[in-house]
Amino acid sequence: MTHYYSEDPDVPLKTKAIEVCLKGYCFKFITASGVFSFGKLDRGTELLVESMILDEGWRVLDLGCGYGAIGIVASRFVDYVIMTDVNRRALNMARKNLKINDVRNAEVKWGSLYEPVSREKFDSIITNPPVHAGKAVLREIVINAPRHLNDGGLLQLVIKTKQGAKYIKALMEDHFTEVRELAKGSGYRVYAGIA
Numbered sequence: 648m649t650h651y652y653s654e655d656p657d658v659p660l661k662t663k664a665i666e667v668c669l670k671g672y673c674f675k676f677i678t679a680s681g682v683f684s685f686g687k688l689d690r691g692t693e694l695l696v697e698s699m700i701l702d703e704g705w706r707v708l709d710l711g712c713g714y715g716a717i718g719i720v721a722s723r724f725v726d727y728v729i730m731t732d733v734n735r736r737a738l739n740m741a742r743k744n745l746k747i748n749d750v751r752n753a754e755v756k757w758g759s760l761y762e763p764v765s766r767e768k769f770d771s772i773i774t775n776p777p778v779h780a781g782k783a784v785l786r787e788i789v790i791n792a793p794r795h796l797n798d799g800g801l802l803q804l805v806i807k808t809k810q811g812a813k814y815i816k817a818l819m820e821d822h823f824t825e826v827r828e829l830a831k832g833s834g835y836r837v838y839a840g841i842a
C-alpha cells in the first residue's frame with residue numbers, strides 16, 4: 648500500500664483543480680490522487696497559511712510541500728521559496744502550480760527532510776509536517792531546523808491538537824529560544840519557534 652508520502656504513489660493518477668483565496672490573493676491549485684489533501688485545501692494548512700509570519704526579504708523553505716499551497720502563497724510575500732517533498736507526484740503538481748499561478752521566485756526540489764537543502768539557511772521553515780510518517784520524522788524536522796535557520800529565524804508548523812501538539816511544543820521549547828502559538832482552531836495549533 649502506498650501513502651501520500653510514498654516516493655512514487657501507485658494509485659492511478661486523477662487530478663482535480665481547486666480555487667482558493669488566502670491572505671488576500673486567489674490561487675488555482677491542481678491537486679492529485681496519491682498527494683496529500685486530494686481535491687481540497689487541508690484545514691490545518693489553511694490555518695497555517697492564514698497565520699504564518701512572512702517578510703519581504705525572506706528566503707523560505709516549504710518542507711513537505713505536497714501540491715504546493717504553503718510555498719506558493721508565501722512566494723507572494725517573500726523574496727524566494729524552496730519547496731521540497733519526497734513524493735514525486737506531489738512535486739510534479741507543485742511545479743505545475745508554480746506555472747499556473749505565475750510564480751517565478753520559487754523552485755521545487757526532491758528529497759527527504761533537509762537533504763535537498765543540506766547547506767542552505769532560511770529566514771523561515773514552514774511546514775504542515777507528515778504526521779503519519781511517524782514521530783521520528785517529526786522529531787528530525789524540529790531538532791534539525793535551527794541549523795537551517797538564520798539567527799532569529801522561525802520554524803512555523805501546524806499540528807493537530809490531539810495528534811502530537813503537546814509533544815511538538817515541548818520539543819520546540821527544548822530546541823528554540825522561544826515558542827509562540829500563532830493560531831488555534833478546527834482542532835489544530837500553529838506554533839512558531841524562534842531560533
Ligand SMILES: C[S@@+](CC[C@H](N)C(=O)[O-])C[C@H]1O[C@@H](n2cnc3c(N)ncnc32)[C@H](O)[C@@H]1O
Pocket residue numbers: 651652653683684689692710711712713714715716717731732733734737758759760774775776777778780784
Ligand atoms: C501533511 S502533508 C502537507 C502537504 C502540503 N504542505 C499541504 O499543506 O498541503 C506532508 C507532506 O510531507 C511529505 N513528506 C513525507 N515524508 C517526508 C520527508 N521525509 N521529507 C520531505 N517530505 C516528506 C509528504 O509527501 C506530504 O506531501
